[in-house]
Amino acid sequence: MEIRSFEDYQKAYNHSVEAPEEFWSNVARSFEWHKPAETILEWDFHKPEVRWFSGAQLNITENCLDRHLATRAEQTAIIWEPNDPQEAAQHISYQQLHSKVCKFANVLKQNGAEKGDRICIYMPMVPELAIAVLACARIGAIHSVVFAGFSSSALADRINDAKCKLVLTSDGSFRGSKVIDLKSIVDEGLQHCDCVEKVIVLARTHESIKMHPGRDLWWHEELAKAADDCAATVMEAEDMLFILYTSGSTGKPKGMVHTCGGYMVYTTYTFQTAFQYEPGDVYWCTADIGWITGHSYIVYGPLAAGATTVMFEGVPSYPDMGRFWEVVAKHKINIFYTAPTAIRALEKADISFVERHDLSSLKTLGTVGEPINEEAWHWYDENIGKGNCPIIDTWWQTETGGIMITPIAGITPLKPAFATLPLPGVQLALMDEQGQELTGDNIEGRLSIKFPWPSMARTIYGNHQRFKETYFSAYPGYYFTGDGCKRDADGYHRITGRVDDVIIVSGHNLGTAEIESAIDEHHKVVETAVVGYPHDIKGNAIYAYVIGKDDLGDEDQLRTEILRLVSDTIGPIAKPEKIQFVSGLPKTRSGKIMRRILRKIASGEIENLGDTSTLLDPAVVHSIQQGAL
Ligand code: 7RM
DSSP states (O other), X not given: OOOOSHHHHHHHHHHHHHSHHHHHHHHHTTSOOSBOOSEEEEEETTTTEEEEEETOXXXXXXXXXXXXXXHHTTSEEEEXXXXXXXXXXXXXXXXXXXXXHHHHHHHHHHTTOOTTOEEEEEOOSSHHHHHHHHHHHHHTOEEEEOOTTSOHHHHHHHHHHHTOSEEEEESOEEETTEEEOHHHHHHHHHTTOSSOOEEEEEOSSOOOOOOOTTXXXXXXXXXXXXXXXXXXXXXXXXXXXXEEXXXXXXXXXXXXXXXXXXXXXXXXXXXXXXXOOOTTOEEEEOSOTTSHHHIIIIIIHHHHTTOEEEEEOSOTTSSSTTHHHHHHHHTTOXXXXXXXXXXXXXXXXXXXXXXXXXXXXXXXEEEESSOOOHHHHHHIIIIISTTOSOEEEEBOOTTTOSOOBOOOTTTSOOOTTOXXXXXXXXXXXXXXXXXXXXXXXXXXXXXXXXXOOTTOOOEETTOHHHHHHHHSSSSTTSEEEEEEEEEOTTSOEEEEEESSSEEEXXXXXXXXHHHHHHHHTSTTEEEEEEEEEEETTTEEEEEEEEEEOSOOOOHHHHHXXXXXXXXXXXXXXXXXXXXXXXXXXXXXXXXXXXXXXXXHHHTTOOSOOOOOTTBSOTHHHHHHHHTOO
């Protein structure tokens, strides 16, 4: 049932709670399956184990491509907008995309890829990235896309964790006025990987690069040898579709595992429902395919829904701060989906960058990735939406696979900075500190989910125990999100931010532990504590408290070296905004760092540090306050 009114939403929501299996089996009927499901849902959040559409067989690319050929072969599937506005945009029809995916799937096969093999994709935002993702899915290989801003060592960790057999990359990438040598980053990373047999390299920037004989192959040369047709590999609904890494509060990144059937059903349903996409609409999500938002809402959801989806290679500030709006006007974008951090940055630019472009094609706006503050919400509403485009503030996670809490465009009454209400199928629970579920309205707690939805991650690749500990142990029987949430008197939800040690910087998840261990690698560093603090544009920025060795030397020099180290170990996005050298950290008697205190100092709150009675040495706090940046 399509949702066309608020009453429809309420009906659909109630149905999804009262008869979830019936609800989702109805939704699943609009897809193409080789075999229908025998069982809709099996689940146990204590194990945890979740299986949707057991017994069903499908290939997601047949749903994204083949089935559209009868009705929309000539319709544009992907509009690609290059980094440089002087370069021509590309319009790729469903027919063309189908051919390109099949051909590249054959390239993968001729290089030894088989069903179940892991393939790492480290590429810029060019059409070949989407084609590579779909080509993996075509043959049942599991893609692991690594955002091309990650460093060589972060890339190597991810390649090793998933034991990838192939790496797909390009010579370089264009990002604004910069050219980044992706291939040399791959070469460096691969010095620490034994599992990779071949690297397929797309010529994008045409700089001279080193090709390793026997390992490296040119994309275009491989394509020239490949056949055109490629039958889709039939997959079980619960077969793995992809792995995507996300930062956790402790230890190394977690390879979240998504499976074929449930992920397809949920991302497509939520794309159509939340955005109210109508045939002919041009839809642009500005995310990178290296993040879950790009997987679910640039590639899979929109293509399965037969939409026209835009891929943008560049950045919002190049050649000037008007680029997003120029692209909206150029491609007559109807639905525009971006991150609050981008909105805040563009809000700071001169308003003439907005005014000089015709934004009248826009009818729906969306945000994702972090809480949107009211000021940014109103700026977006008034200046971009001209007061007549609904803004859907979509809350979800890598782990949830698809949008969970959001207004339905044009249907749910809006409230600035509120993600509002759960989509059908999503049963929220706000928990108190004692682990009890809070009921009713006007409450604040920790956001959990008490019933499975089709696109939830099934496990952490190679570490089910960690999956259980991270998500299903805080509140047994519930999935815990790591976020805090308020429910107001109208039953509307407002996400208050992370309650664990994950910091969302410009919409990207970073784990404090990961950054701390990178800094601790420096030979002059004894110990580090990292916290987040509010930042005007980035939402949060990183503040590092570093205990150095006695012979620290020049502080500025050491700061530069630490920034380099973080950039090389994780990537530039993880660099601390501020580094304060301290002589000690506030620790409890049991040796735990009291980050609560460090967070307050970092955000400029000097008084009112709360309960410090468990501190081993309260004098440390005073000295940190004295030196606060
Ligand atoms: C889609 C994505 C997940 C974390 C999540 C939240 C934060 C995302 C919103 C939001 C407030 C939102 N996946 N978050 N969307 N907070 N309002 N609309 O971002 O795995 O990279 O991040 O992002 O903390 O737990 S993610």
